[in-house]
Amino acid sequence: MDIEAFRKAGYAAIDRICDYYATLAERPVKAEVKPGYLINALPDHPPEQGEDFEVISSEFEKHVLPGITHWQHGKFTAYFPSISTFESMIGELYTASVSNPGFNWICSPACTELEQVVLDWCANLFDLHPDFYIKSKRGGGVIITTASEVVLTVAIAARERALRILSEKEPDVEEGVKTGRVPDSDTPMKIREKYGQRLVIYGSTHTHSLGAKAALLLGLQWKAVPVSAADNYSLRGDALRRVIEEDIANGLVPFFVIGTVGTTNTGAVDRIAEIGQVCRDYPTLFFHVDAAWAGVAYSVPSLRESLRHAEVNEYADSFCTNMHKWGLVGFDCSLLYVRNRQTLTSAMSMTPFYLRSKESEAGEVIDYRNWQLALGRRFRSPKLWFVLRSFGVSGFQKHIQRGVELSSRLGDMIRSSARFELVTPQSLSMVVFRLNPGQSPNALASDDLNKLNSKLSSRLDHRSDVFITPAMLGSEEGNMEVLRIQTGGYRTTMEDVLAVWKVVEEEGEALLRERE
Numbered sequence: 001m002d003i004e005a006f007r008k009a010g011y012a013a014i015d016r017i018c019d020y021y022a023t024l025a026e027r028p029v030k031a032e033v034k035p036g037y038l039i040n041a042l043p044d045h046p047p048e049q050g051e052d053f054e055v056i057s058s059e060f061e062k063h064v065l066p067g068i069t070h071w072q073h074g075k076f077t078a079y080f081p082s083i084s085t086f087e088s089m090i091g092e093l094y095t096a097s098v099s100n101p102g103f104n105w106i107c108s109p110a111c112t113e114l115e116q117v118v119l120d121w122c123a124n125l126f127d128l129h130p131d132f133y134i135k136s137k138r139g140g141g142v143i144i145t146t147a148s149e150v151v152l153t154v155a156i157a158a159r160e161r162a163l164r165i166l167s168e169k170e171p172d173v174e175e176g177v178k179t180g181r182v183p184d185s186d187t188p189m190k191i192r193e194k195y196g197q198r199l200v201i202y203g204s205t206h207t208h209s210l211g212a213k214a215a216l217l218l219g220l221q222w223k224a225v226p227v228s229a230a231d232n233y234s235l236r237g238d239a240l241r242r243v244i245e246e247d248i249a250n251g252l253v254p255f256f257v258i259g260t261v262g263t264t265n266t267g268a269v270d271r272i273a274e275i276g277q278v279c280r281d282y283p284t285l286f287f288h289v290d291a292a293w294a295g296v297a298y299s300v301p302s303l304r305e306s307l308r309h310a311e312v313n314e315y316a317d318s319f320c321t322n323m324h325k326w327g328l329v330g331f332d333c334s335l336l337y338v339r340n341r342q343t344l345t346s347a348m349s350m351t352p353f354y355l356r357s358k359e360s361e362a363g364e365v366i367d368y369r370n371w372q373l374a375l376g377r378r379f380r381s382p383k384l385w386f387v388l389r390s391f392g393v394s395g396f397q398k399h400i401q402r403g404v405e406l407s408s409r410l411g412d413m414i415r416s417s418a419r420f421e422l423v424t425p426q427s428l429s430m431v432v433f434r435l436n437p438g439q440s441p442n443a444l445a446s447d448d449l450n451k452l453n454s455k456l457s458s459r460l461d462h463r464s465d466v467f468i469t470p471a472m473l474g475s476e477e478g479n480m481e482v483l484r485i486q487t488g489g490y491r492t493t494m495e496d497v498l499a500v501w502k503v504v505e506e507e508g509e510a511l512l513r514e515r516e
């Protein structure tokens, strides 16, 4: 393809994308295909001769689009939003046009510096503590693929930090420091052997599975501290402290705590200050705040208090939010902020001869490879830059507020319904509810209600015009099966919300009639 052919095919691609968006509302939300549909439709080997680009493009429409679940659809209310905007798409296009692995500043200085600029812009947008700014030279932000990889990254860094703290307490190291003699070179290995298997990661039973997964991948223990429905499923400091003290008594070493602002099940906000206080009492503990979904709401000052913004600023060692969920930037774009960048760089730095550069050695630049697991990295900042500039702070805030407003109107409808009830207070752009026809107040963990809601959820699962996720709320009071709707989609309107709710009501009514 030469430049002129690219010009033509590129314009045609944009036209096709515009047609897709113009007809999005008419499409089902969920893909209506059976497993293997695409594998069966496509040949099992690449073409011998290159094909016409027009043909390839039309086959994307013909074969791929039917297998797409339309996350950009106004009636998409499952999981969390994964918004893309035209601004973000154009940013991605520019990224693709200068493709490079960006591991060092010198790979393409703009890749590192634009990332630094937009990460400080976001720190400003979310009013983060000055330590989280790159210009503080102490901490700073970096774009990582996803919130799960962020936790893995930070947990590895926190493990190194904990082992370092522990090693300073080892008799031969202590002695070495005192006498000025270097302890024997096997010491780090010995420390690892001694403590490595005893390190524990903590979260709650409502922490995203990223906590358990990080522990699994690192060969460490994961402890999910129970929460209570009476606390709206948020993790309390006392409950965490009890588990930690018991673990220490059993010879385990607590090193990493995940607090969540906006849990996946209900949007609960853990008691950040209480947890932070526990972390301060145990020097090996590192406190990560996972605000993958809800963190972008820090852009709106009036929403900050309920999301414990000041507590995060005071206590978190690291903080993560996903711009690729509710934040108008296409997948992937997860922001990680650390209060002390050395926690990352002392665990992740690796500089073989061929990665050296004079700018790095002079300490003048950031080499983001030392802030992440992999060496190479995508140039993700243009899409974020385009979105922030095109929307402006006020446009971004308006988008967040609209999602909250849609949910609160849906919440009002559920509250006044005779058949449904809200099971937790509305959290931002999410409502959590269940069918409870008798409106029995103390039926919290009733098996019958759980079965009823499980049936409602499978009825809804058979419909492709809506996409609604169920959740199982485990707590000290028992398990409760519920449904959740999030209204944060960029293209979601009140009409969409009403239409989705109508489907839920109809399926609920049909289910109740069936039981009579």
Ligand SMILES: *Cc1c(COP(=O)(O)O)cnc(C)c1O
Pocket (backbone or CB within 6 Å): 080, 145, 146, 147, 148, 149, 208, 210, 260, 261, 262, 263, 264, 290, 291, 292, 293, 294, 322, 334
């Ligand atoms: C969505 C979400 C995650 C997972 O995010 P990824 O970026 O897909 O890894 C983790 N934690 C919370 C609270 C979330 O909302």
